[in-house]
Amino acid sequence: MPERTVTVASSVGLHARPASLFSQAAAKAGVPVTLTSAAGKSVNAASILGVLSLGIGHGEVVTISAEGDDAETALDGLAEMLNTDLDKE
Amino acid sequence: MSDETAPALTALLAEESIRLDEKADDKEDAIRQVGAALLQAGAIDASYIDAMLERERSVSTFVGEGVAIPHGTLAGKDSVKKDALVVLRFPDGVDWDGNDVRVCVGIAARGNGHIALLAQLATVLLDPDRAAALRAATTSDEVYELLKPDPEDE
Numbered sequence: 001m002p003e004r005t006v007t008v009a010s011s012v013g014l015h016a017r018p019a020s021l022f023s024q025a026a027a028k029a030g031v032p033v034t035l036t037s038a039a040g041k042s043v044n045a046a047s048i049l050g051v052l053s054l055g056i057g058h059g060e061v062v063t064i065s066a067e068g069d070d071a072e073t074a075l076d077g078l079a080e081m082l083n084t085d086l087d088k089e
Numbered sequence: 090m091s092d093e094t095a096p097a098l099t100a101l102l103a104e105e106s107i108r109l110d111e112k113a114d115d116k117e118d119a120i121r122q123v124g125a126a127l128l129q130a131g132a133i134d135a136s137y138i139d140a141m142l143e144r145e146r147s148v149s150t151f152v153g154e155g156v157a158i159p160h161g162t163l164a165g166k167d168s169v170k171k172d173a174l175v176v177l178r179f180p181d182g183v184d185w186d187g188n189d190v191r192v193c194v195g196i197a198a199r200g201n202g203h204i205a206l207l208a209q210l211a212t213v214l215l216d217p218d219r220a221a222a223l224r225a226a227t228t229s230d231e232v233y234e235l236l237k238p239d240p241e242d243e
Contacts, residue, residue: 012163013204017148048152049215055208057201087163 002072003065004079010086013057018086023048025081031068033078038062045078098174098209098236106130106175107229116190119183120145120159123175123195132173132197133161140165141195151185154220158210160196160203172198174206176232178224191224209238 010018026033026045033045035054038061043050045064056062064078106126113119124138140161144150151157161168175195183190194210196203214220219235226232 013201015204015207016144016150016160020148047215049154049211052152052207052211053215055204057204 001065001067002075003063004075005061005063006079006082008056008058008060008062009083011058012087013060014054014062014082015052015056016087019048019051021086022078022081023051025078029066029074029078030070031066031074033064033066033074036063036065096172097238098206098213099233099238101172101206102174102176102233102236103130104229106173107232108176109178109180109227109229109232111177111179112181113179113183116145116183116185117142119157119177119179119185119190119193123159123177123193126175126177127173127195127197130173130175132169132171134168134170137161137165137168137197140168149186149188151188151190152211152214154214154217155182155189155191155224156194156214156220157183157185157190157192158194158196158207160198166199169197169199172202172206178226210236 008014023046034042035045035051036042037054037056041054043054064075066074111122113122120141121138124141127133128135141159144162150159177193179191196206198206213236223235
């Protein structure tokens with residue numbers, strides 16, 4: 001299954017605004033996206049509660065994975081989001 | 090996630106910070122009430138309430154399951170005197186950008202404390218039965234019971 005391993009760049013970690021923007025983007029990806037923490041816990045990336053439940057801080061490494069025709073494109077876009085400080089925009 | 094260092098949600102929630110029969114005209118009114126409860130708990134300076142409203146303008150804190158989690162921006166951190174939670178229940182609902190919010194969990198946290206708090210709270214709300222019970226809670230004992238750490242999550 002296509003996947004990307006990314007370091008979370010947002011200074012506040014993956015919560016609040018960055019978590020909302022990320023899960024909204026995952027929901028629009030067209031394919032189901034899974035977010036997995038370094039500790040190995042996986043959630044539906046499109047669920048804000050799921051994303052928040054992982055408690056991912058700044059600089060933590062996460063993996064996103066997806067299956068389907070558009071998986072590669074979707075993962076590229078989502079990985080770029082995670083690589084960006086989403087709280088600054 | 091370093092759960093072992095995070096305080097339990099219930100340890101940060103004073104009984105007088107649980108208000109289960111509130112009414113709000115709109116989202117901003119609800120956030121101001123949440124802020125007032127945090128202020129009365131001695132957790133924040135009044136300027137934190139503006140930071141909460143600013144956060145909400147930047148992005149909605151609605152998280153699903155009829156729950157919103159108003160909290161301040163990073164810039165509002167200096168207004169936090171101690172970590173605390175408040176729970177306000179609005180039985181008639183509050184229109185939150187088209188979403189029906191029944192419960193607001195207000196959060197004040199210094200440093201990165203909010204990440205662990207939000208993770209615990211989200212874990213509770215991911216269980217639809219616990220989320221529904223929180224929306225329907227009428228006593229503070231029920232709220233404490235629902236927010237208690239679940240041993241199965243460890």
